[in-house]
Amino acid sequence: MVEPPPLPIDGPRLPGPRSRVWRQWLLIGFVVIFLTLVLLLPALNIFVQAFRGGLNGFLTALTNPPFLHAAGLTLMAAAIAVLLNTIFGLAAAVAIAHHQFPGRTLLISIIDLPFSISPVVAGLMLVLLYGKNGWFGPWLEGHQIKVIFALPGIIMATVFVTMPFIAREVMPALEENGTEQEQAALTLGATPWQTFWRVTLPSIRWSLLYSLILCNARAMGEFGAVAVVSGNIIGKTQTLPLYVWEAYVGYDTQAAYSAAVLLACLAFITLIAKHFVGRWAGMRHKSH
Amino acid sequence: MAKTFQNLVSTLITRLGSLGRLSWPWRITWLYLTVVLLLPIAALVLRASSLDLKDIWAIATNPVALSAYNVTFTTGLSAAMINGLAGVVIAWVLVRYEFPGRRLLDAAIDLPFAIPTAVAGLTLSTIYSDAGWIGSWLAPLGIKVSFTRLGVMVAMIFISLPFVVRTVQSVLQMLEVETEEAAWLLGASDWQTFRRVLLPPLMPAILTGVAQGFSRAVGEYGSVVIISGNIPFRDLIAPVLIYQHLEEFDYTGATVIGTVLLLISLAILVVINLLQALGHRYG
Incomplete structure (x- = not known):
């Protein structure tokens, strides 16, 4: 047996040897350099590039009609996709959270699937389903309904990739709350709908808001799945991320970065909102 | 044959009947899952299974496709490993040390999840x-990043950075400093303390984060297509190859490679779930 060194008298906190202080600053230095190269400089670069042509260049790029159309389309598609996913997320959370049944873990894994599937593969699936040669293609064509290369396809692609966000955030919040309050409401004569609206929903409002913020950020920024189904028709089915790409490929750096700066601002607002809402929702100690 | 069919129909009818008895949340959940998720997956799988096995094999093992898997998976794995190592250090520094700018860096870690991938690809390809x-x-050192495989790796590191940091951070916050101090008092060296006391409880979290990051990296399209030169045998990744097939209206090619990618993502998902189960048992 090795003889343990004698215990220090003044409490358990050990002032580390000098080498530890060195190591601490070495590690902090590494982290700062790594994050600067990978995260901070790229983020800063978006703003520098957007305003390199002065405020005028930036503003001219933002009044360009294809840009305005792309921004409007992105807002609309994201709004509809987030709304649909909210209905699904709440329904799934209410259905699953308080019930134990065989296959529960499997069902939750299935809900998580879109996070593991490449967005391009998701887009491909929709093309095989609703495209000209797809399952529903002939029927849709017969009824003059366009899904692929049109708004419904963009919404479906966005819905697919952002599906798990709300369900997976609200479910644990509901589980934590328990069912006593709902049961009290039901016993006092409230209908299930009243109970949901007045008891369940208020109790999970912060988790819901938190997941809405994340879902929206992903919905507005989705690129791969939307690129496959939208056809990227300027002024028609071009969303903001596709506009950025097209401008970059066409060497219109000013236009690319002007649109990128808006999307980056959206990202910063998302991070700030996420920080505060996460704190209010008491999620600081939870892993994400 | 007719009898089997009749049985099938009657089972289906009883199933549908029980669907009618389900509560509203369940009905919405199943309907939504079917329309949004299961139907599209079925479309891909059935399309692939309707193809001739010989054709599938020929397309799936075409040299361009093989090199695309190779680029995707080796680059994705390198990015995941780098994030695994850097992520542990970042999580450690953010949890254990106090320094100016710590909270800002902590908040910045989530940036890759919030920033659209096209914007990430744009700014990374400009900077590099x-x-x-x-x-x-x-450049003077002869290192080219943008429009090479190295660039693909940088984009993959960017988009999958938060996974390891966040999974490790949450475990590290729960570990008590006292355990390390006890090990140190009992005569363990710093390296021994790290290997024997810190690493075992962190390992499931590290592996889960690496697997999640790898899964995201191999499916990534937006940032990679912008920073990569997309040249076959050099820096063309599998998702871009699928996109190129679709652009040429080669649905068969896209279907086969899409199915390969789908099966691999499902396999990674199973591994992640096993790792998480392991983490719950030993965590």
């Missing part, structure tokens, strides 16, 4: 190009 802020330092 020969004339860019970082690329112009690397």
Whole structure:
């Protein structure tokens, strides 16, 4: 047996040897350099590039009609996709959270699937389903309904990739709350709908808001799945991320970065909102 | 044959009947899952299974496709490993040390999840190009990043950075400093303390984060298509190859490679779930 060194008298906190202080600053230095190269400089670069042509260049790029159309389309598609996913997320959370049944873990894994599937593969699936040669293609064509290369396809692609966000955030919040309050409401004569609206929903409002913020950020920024189904028709089915790409490929750096700066601002607002809402929702100690 | 069919129909009818008895949340959940998720997956799988096995094999093992898997998976794995190592250090520094700017860095970790991938690809390809802020330092050394495989790796590191940091951070916050101090008092060296006391409880979290990051990296399209040159045998990744097939209306090619990618993502998902189960048992 090795003889343990004698215990220090003044409490358990050990002032580390000098080498530890060195190591601490070495590690902090590494982290700062790594994050600067990978995260901070790229983020800063978006703003520098957007305003390199002065405020005028930036503003001219933002009044360009294809840009305005792309921004409007992105807002609309994201709004509809987030709304649909909210209905699904709440329904799934209410259905699953308080019930134990065989296959529960499997069902939750299935809900998580879109996070593991490449967005391009998701887009491909929709093309095989609703495209000209797809399952529903002939029927849709017969009824003059366009899904692929049109708004419904963009919404479906966005819905697919952002599906798990709300369900997976609200479910644990509901589980934590328990069912006593709902049961009290039901016993006092409230209908299930009243109970949901007045008891369940208020109790999970912060988790819901938190997941809405994340879902929206992903919905507005989705690129791969939307690129496959939208056809990227300027002024028609071009969303903001596709506009950025097209401008970059066409060497219109000013236009690319002007649109990128808006999307980056959206990202910063998302991070700030996420920080505060996460704190209010008491999620600081939870892993994400 | 007719009898089997009749049985099938009657089972289906009873199933549908029980669907009618389900509560509203269940009905919405199943309907939504079917329309949004299961139907599209079925479309891909059935389309693939309707193809001739010989054709599938020929397309799936075409040299361009093989090199695309190779680029996707080796680059994705390198990015995941780098994030695994850097992520542990970042999580450690953010949890254990106090320094100016710590909270800002902590908040910045989530940036890759919030920033659209097209924007990430755009700014990374500018910065790491020969004339860019970082690329112009690397160019004299003969290192080209943008429009090469190295660029693909940088994009993959960017988009999958938060996974390991966040999974490790949450475990590290729960570990008590006292355990390390006890090990140290009992005569363990720093390295021994790290290997024997810190690493075992962190390992499931590290592996889960690496697997999640790898899964995201191999499926990534937006940032990679912009920073990559997309040249076959050099820096063309599998998702871009699918996109190129679709652009040429080669649905068969896209279906086969899409199915390969889908099966691999499902396999990674199973591994992640096993790792998480392991983490719950030993965590």
